Amino acid sequence: MTTTAHAQHHLTTVITHWPDLQDALGTPNKVASFGVGLRAYLAALDRIDDQQAEAERQRARDLRLLERDPAQVGERPTPLRVAILDTMQAIHADLLECADAVAEVAQRQPMGQLPAGYPEADRARRAVLAMKDRHDPRRWKWTGPQPAAPYTALWLLGRVQGAPGPFHRLDVRQAELIAAVARSAAERIERALDISVERRTLDQRHEGCGGRIDVHGGEGKTPLAHCRLCGRIWAEGVVAA
Numbered sequence: 001m002t003t004t005a006h007a008q009h010h011l012t013t014v015i016t017h018w019p020d021l022q023d024a025l026g027t028p029n030k031v032a033s034f035g036v037g038l039r040a041y042l043a044a045l046d047r048i049d050d051q052q053a054e055a056e057r058q059r060a061r062d063l064r065l066l067e068r069d070p071a072q073v074g075e076r077p078t079p080l081r082v083a084i085l086d087t088m089q090a091i092h093a094d095l096l097e098c099a100d101a102v103a104e105v106a107q108r109q110p111m112g113q114l115p116a117g118y119p120e121a122d123r124a125r126r127a128v129l130a131m132k133d134r135h136d137p138r139r140w141k142w143t144g145p146q147p148a149a150p151y152t153a154l155w156l157l158g159r160v161q162g163a164p165g166p167f168h169r170l171d172v173r174q175a176e177l178i179a180a181v182a183r184s185a186a187e188r189i190e191r192a193l194d195i196s197v198e199r200r201t202l203d204q205r206h207e208g209c210g211g212r213i214d215v216h217g218g219e220g221k222t223p224l225a226h227c228r229l230c231g232r233i234w235a236e237g238v239v240a241a
Contacts, residue, residue: 003179007160010182014091014153017189024193025084087192091185092149098181099152102174103140106159108166110134138165156182206232 001009111133114126140155147155156178159170170178202213202225211229225234 003175004160007175007179007182008157010179010186011153011157011160013186014095014182014189015150015157017193017195018150018153020193021084021088021189025081025088084192087188088149091188092152094181094185095149095152095156096146098178099140099156100142102156102159102170102178103142106167106170106174107140108168110166133166136166138163138167153182153185206230208232 111126111130113130114123118126138158146152158165159167160175160178162169200215202215204213205211206213206227206229209227209230209232211227213225213227215223215225223235226232
C-alpha cells in the first residue's frame with residue numbers, strides 16, 4: 001500500500017476501535033490460559049511458577065480486609081485499568097501533536113478584508129465571507145478545548161484524503177508524519193485490545209522431545225502452541241499429535 005493508504009487504514013483503526021478501548025478501560029483484567037488472547041495466555045505462562053505464592057498472598061490480604069474497620073481509610077482497588085488508560089492518553093497526545101504540526105503548514109490563513117477603495121457592497125460581502133472562513137469548523141484550533149482522540153484522528157484522515165476545507169494539499173513530509181503517528185497509534189490499540197497477530201517462541205522447551213515451542217495468536221482467535229521438533233500442537237482443551 002501507499003503511504004496515504006497506510007495512513008487511512010491505521011487512522012480508521014484508531015477511530016473504529018476507540019470505543020473498544022473505552023469499554024476495556026473499566027473491564028477487570030482476566031487471568032486464564034487459552035481463549036482470552038495470546039498476550040494474556042503468554043502472561044499466564046510467565047507467571048505460572050508464581051501463582052501459588054500469589055494466591056497465598058491474596059488470601060492473607062483477604063483476611064486482613066475482613067478484620068479492618070469499614071470506615072478505615074486505606075488502599076482500595078482502582079476502578080480503571082491503568083495500562084489501558086496510559087495507552088489512551090499516549091495515543092491522544094501523539095495525535096494532538098501531529099495535528100498541531102500538520103495544521104501549521106497545511107491550514108490556509110483566514111481570508112482577509114478588502115482594502116479601502118473597493119465598493120462598499122463588495123467590502124461588505126467580503127467581510128461576511130472572511131468571518132465565515134475564520135470560523136470554519138473544519139479549521140484546526142491550537143487553543144481552547146482539545147478534541148477527543150477519535151475526532152483528532154478523523155481530522156487527520158480528512159487531510160490525508162484531501163477533504164475540502166481551508167487547507168493546502170499535504171506534502172510528502174506531512175503525509176509521512178501522519179502515516180507514522182497513525183501506525184504507532186493503531187499498533188498500540190491492537191496490542192492493548194489483544195487483536196494484533198502475534199507470535200512468540202517460549203523459553204521453556206517441550207518436555208517430551210526438547211523442541212522449541214512457538215505460540216501463535218491474536219486477532220481474537222484462540223492461541224495455538226506448536227512444537228518445532230515433534231510437531232505437537234496445543235490448543236484450548238485439545239492436544240493434537
